[in-house]
Amino acid sequence: MPPAIHPVDLLQALRHQRLTPAIVFLTSRRACDEAIDSFEHRHVSIPATRSAAITHVLEKMTAEYPSIADHPLIPTVQHYGVAAHHAGHLPSWKIAVEELMRQGCLDAVFATTTLAAGVDFPARTVVVTQSSVRKDRDIMELTVNEIQQLAGRGGRRGKDYVGFVVVTPSPYIDLGPIANGLTNHPEPIDSQFLLSYPMVLNLLKAHTVDHIQPILEKSFAQFQINQRADRYETKLDEVETQLEAYGQRECADWITQWQSFTLAKKRRSHHRLKTRHDPPEVSAQLAFLTPGRVVELSKDHAIVLRQYRSRGQGYAMLTVIRSGGQIVEYPANTITAVIDEIIDVAEARKFPWCTPHSLKHAIETLENFPTRLRRLPIRVDQDGTDSPVLTEMLSHEFPCPTCPARPACQKDHPQALKLRQEDHRLTKTIHALRTELWHRFQQHVEVLQKFGYLTPACQLTPEGDWARLIRINHSLLITELIRMGAFEGISASLLAGVLASIAHDDDRPASFPGRHPALISTLGQVRKVAHSLSAYEEPPLLRWDIAAIADLWIGQPTLPWSEFIRSTTMAEGDLYRLLARTLEYLSQLHGLRSTHPGLADSARDAMDRMRRDVLQELP
Template identity: 25%
Template sequence: MELEVFAAQLKFSLDRFQSEACRALEAGHGVLVCAPTGAGKTVVGEFAVHLALASGRKCFYTTPIKALSNQKYAELVERYGKASVGLLTGDSSINPQAPVVVMTTEVLRNMLYADSDLLRGLSHVVMDEVHYLADRFRGAVWEEVILHLSEDVRLVSLSATVSNAEEFGSWMATVRGDTEVIVDEVRPVPLWQHIMVGRRMFDLFDNDAQAQDPAARLVVDRELVRHLKQREAAARLESWEPRGRVRGGRGGNTNYRPPARPEVIARLDEDGLLPAITFIFSRAGCDAAVAQCLRSRLKLTTEEQAAEIAEIIDRHTGALPKADLAVLGYWEWREGIERGIAGHHAGMLPAFRHAVEELFVKGLVRAVFATETLALGINMPARTVVLERLVKYNGETHAELTPGEYTQLTGRAGRRGIDIEGHAVVLWQPGIEATEVAGLASTRTFPLRSSFRPAYNMSINLIDRMGARESRSLLERSFAQYQADRSVVGLVRTVERNDAALAQLADQLGGVDGEFFEYAQLRERVRARERQLERQGRTDRRQDAVESLTALRRGDVIAIPVGRRSGLAVVLEVDSDATDPRPLVLTEDKWAGRVSAAEFPMPAKALGTMRLPKFVDHHTARSRRDLAAALRSTGIVAPGRYGKRRSPASSDRELATLRRALRSHPCHSSPDREQLNRIGERYNKLARETETLRQKVAATTNSLARTFDRILGLLGERDYIEQGELGAAGATGHGITENGRRLARIYSESDLLVAECLRHGAWKGLGPAELAAVVSSMVYESRQDGDVGDRGPTGPIRHALGETVQLWSALRADEVRHRLPLTREPDLGFVTAVYKWARGEPLVDALLAAGDRGQALSAGDFVRWCRQVIDLLDQVHSTAPDPEVRSAASKAVGAIRRGVVAVDAA
């Protein structure tokens, strides 16, 4: 057996779940392995490599990110030698003909669409971190690969622990054939949970009680609870004021200061809990933490270790231009690392980040302050994980950590083969409840939800490969549709139950042909019309209020009719937002703030005006007091009554006709009317609810295929598909035009817009640096809302961007008409930066040009965006119909790939 040969090469014995998965794989089954971080899932993937080599076939090992691909490539090269292992990422192509090739999942997806020769002889594919298919930005790629791989390829899917592994495995078996699901929830290294209050460390759970009865429910440690109650009571006493008011919010303790970061690290060091990763959900916070430690006397390395660190640093950064070291913050970064302290986040230069990863694994860096991106599969386990906060910014708002996020972060604690236990430490601060942390630490429900949706590039490749009918069939086999259909099952059952109940109620009303059923339906039409008119009235009132607020001018005196701020107010700042204007006002009661349309059931009207100083500082109490006095002295009086708007129902002819019909109906004077009305109301309410459910079922069933058909409609209109080939769902052929073949080779979030720009010649006549600048608008995303950058440093750039934005606007209008997701607007925030860089200007000038709100872009972000621009320029080079554009794209790639962008291009 090959498993015995493989196991004999390992330095450790296989765990039960590893053996079970490997045996299934050797028996010819596909496997889905779900296990905690650090449990050793990748051993199963490595056995797939062994099987492929033993049979003289090929194995592809896919990962979600380039850093993981590089890491796995290095590991496999060490085991099998350079001749047997290749690497394919967006930046690297090493030995692609090798029998074992490590690659990012996107590379494999592109190979499948192109029917690459490299797929010949493929017997196994490992999909590491397959739970990435839930990622809303890139998750669809995983499902595309799963659906497109040849049936004879054995798929090894490795996932973090998810609560719906059986559902996912059931879908895999449906689309891939025989698939065994192996779930292991036991951490190889036990994890102890703690809360650190000041410099005191408490166990989160009562471990003694748990040791006596392992099956007992987890209980929060009583000493921790008692200590927190005492601290909160003391805080209330300290903050008591003569007026009987308690300062502070939750816990009443605004004066609490958590221990400084150097103190926390020192405390962990005393207890033998280093190395540690402290998760801080902010890049700036990570950098500030390192700077804070450097200002202290904290040093975690010996002189010998510092010398070894220096050698590794030089190896990673020796190729960096000396002139750029200062602007990169190199010297501060180096000092921190030589003292055993470092940050880790996406804003760092890749060379810096990779040096930190290597040094941490070697135990030379002992305290890392990282954003949550470190938790996404990079091999950097620690003895301890520290969480400073339980809230993070999710891209839209500050939200509390989910149990899944908490488990993923703390899963880094405990190094297999090194530590006998791992530790998770939450730093306490007012507002954090021990029971809240206990809930996060003990919850084990992390369902995997598909993010798969048809897109332009995907759709054009699907119909090119298999035609419309088979494409729809493939979409209906996706995990997204599988989950949607399973959710529909419950809805359909509810609809069936409701239909039975409706039939019984109709019988009580004398049947659907009876007079009282007719009367009940007439009553429902009256109610429906009343609801419609009420909604219309609310909409009209809001629109009138919005228009009146946008018409106000600075210095207008108005009356706020309702709410806590009712009374006179003067407008300090106008707001011309046509949808939700919020002018800044000051009331006669000295309150300053913004008011909205919700506070104006009647339109706002200028009752008069008053002169205001050129600059009003409404934040200071004195300024507010003086202005309120001036407002009261104007003599303007708020109206005593504001009047009432006439209800639309009072003049609606349709409603009047329905009400007359209701009063004249024979059942209106029936002695049983009230009793039967109650039955009729129950019938009508249930009928409305059932119709809503029916609409939900209709919207969910075949929803992906309907989106696909809308995409085909738009592509047909724009000459990417031959119009004559478009037809009903049974149509088998779709002719792909030359434009369509170009779109099939463009892999970008703005794929169709890029294709449109090439088709219409919007980027013709640009030099290499100018083309790079314009192409950057397709990939760059400003970190601050509303920062779209300038219009470009040269006339040709401004002209090309203008045409690009026009094409985007036309495309967006078509997407609205076809009810499709909208292509994002081109972002001009990186235009000047990449133009300067491609022209050979210094790094510091490029970073400043790319800054958000006056702050220079980080070097890591700059390199990341440059590489994305390079990736898209490569696609433009291979797809543009104009030879001058292809040539400019090729030269632009060479111009950008220099200095920091060329170093450590992993």
């Protein structure tokens, strides 16, 4: 049994129940391509009339987009009525597949889940084979939003009574998340307010720095932050009402006063506390609990054999012998009373802590005790928590020892302190939330001032005035390179190569069309600059193989696309996107024609040479 259904069988099952046309979402581009290939081996072709219809549509599309004409997948589409649709294909091919689907010519399209948003065509059925996707090298479970996005393609308005989601298992599936995704409410969306350098420059071009904060406050980010802050405000109000009960007493800020008083007390008596943990009742008793002393333990009597300190915490401990001859150890505070009676016990250094003779004597004595014995009255110094010396010392600095509010303070202090700490914490959190965006804005401003794009008064310098027009990723790197003159006098193809390697952020491996010494050395310099800016801007990948590919396309103006794609292992869809993005970056440089005419000219030159063949078909 294979881990997943064979694509041909899948389509057979769907056809059998009249569930075609269908969009089959698969995990990877490769899975899509293999699914299409597998039709070749099974020879289950569609009727000739439908093939003819497909050919007809494709011919019409070819007139508009010539690059479709000799696409290698055309025979498969014509024979089997299936196609793949993923980011590895040229946009023109994807448009053709979408058009075929709209005309109802295809039975199934195999697409990748990652591009669900780009699949803008419906079908009767959607086939889901996975419950998780790969995102940035991580496997993530599909969200409810994503599952509903996939399922939403099922059922065509006006063409179907009902739409279907067919779930079929693969190694990447669990039914729970899918059932959940189909039935549950979609997740709420959260603002992702990323500040960028061009944004800061553009804001400061149009507005003075005093007006920025109100603008930032208009963002969805701030709106959501305010809602969170409001929830904290309600909590803060509650805390403050509770705090009112602990208002002013003898001194204005009695909580702080009491806290420093107790702290001082603790510090001064530190050396005493180290040796004595005992409560006053116990320490008063301890002097009497010598070997041979009779004591009362709950309802029973016992004779003390030895007194010692527990090893860990230093508690006062007793070894006693109880009636019945058990030798037991107790903390001293379990003694309920000390009896006015001492018997003779000869101590020993080892268990049972006395000579066998005196042990026998002790057991006999215990058995013969009357039930009531006279207790020893022991005076406990109740007020002994502060020694008189300490009180004397502290009353110079604090009013507390003699203050009339002292008992109240002592009682309320823990609760009041807790409330006040909560109050401070909430106030801080609210402040941090409300000023978060402004703070991030200021950080960006500082960086731009450091590099000389902004004056200390937050006005654009001449440099900043043109730098704000570079509104793409890695803008700081690009503007710094322009200021260093890194692009001066370099050829159009080299310029495009460098920009391509800055623009490309995918680390899919690709083979390269050959080394190019000028390119390598230029990229080496760019890398140094990018590295020096890494504290302010994430450096780009700067792959030299990518640069070499872009360089090749511009450097050989007669190279046709079909030969160009054979020089590398990159998918043609990826190549197209790389060149399209490079064009976008170049057009941003071209926008600097009033300040950097030389650079703008070579950007224009590069763009003109890039725009040919496939790259000319679509706007």
